[in-house]
Amino acid sequence: MERIDLQHDILKQLISYSENLIPALQDLIKELRTDERDDTSDYLNEVITGINWEIEVYNQCADIINERSSYIDKKTMITAVKNLGSTLGSGDYRLVADCLEEDFIPFLNKLALVAKMIVGDSM
Numbered sequence: 001m002e003r004i005d006l007q008h009d010i011l012k013q014l015i016s017y018s019e020n021l022i023p024a025l026q027d028l029i030k031e032l033r034t035d036e037r038d039d040t041s042d043y044l045n046e047v048i049t050g051i052n053w054e055i056e057v058y059n060q061c062a063d064i065i066n067e068r069s070s071y072i073d074k075k076t077m078i079t080a081v082k083n084l085g086s087t088l089g090s091g092d093y094r095l096v097a098d099c100l101e102e103d104f105i106p107f108l109n110k111l112a113l114v115a116k117m118i119v120g121d122s123m
Contacts, residue, residue: 007061011115014057018112021050025100025108032097044096048084051104055081058111064118071110080104 028047031040058065058072065072080103087095 004064007064008119010057011061011119014054014115015112015119017050018054018108018115021047021054022105022108022112024050025105029097029101029105032093032100036093040093047100048088051108054108054111061115065111065114069114069117071114072107076103077107080107 024043025047028040028043031037031043037043055077058077062074080099083099083103084096087099090096
């Protein structure tokens with residue numbers, strides 16, 4: 001299989017994964033702000049693992065993503081990751097929720113959208 005075929009396959013997986021990750025992230029944000037539970041930190045870790053996977057997909061597919069659009073600014077993504085690291089380090093779940101909402105919801109939505117555009121063209 002060629003690299004481009006592999007990239008298309010992983011972008012298809014990302015589209016499907018995003019359909020679960022984005023709503024989970026929205027639920028988590030609400031939980032972090034208002035309704036912390038016993039398993040909130042576990043839930044947060046699972047969602048962050050999912051976000052990291054999507055960032056890795058972006059990194060592996062950046063060439064075909066960026067030839068299509070300038071939707072995703074890599075510097076913005078790097079700043080978002082740094083912000084998340086520092087908010088997690090603060091232990092303040094409200095700051096974490098703000099970071100997830102302001103930095104990662106837009107990133108994940110844009111990534112899913114551009115993946116759909118790329119995959120749609122190859123079908």
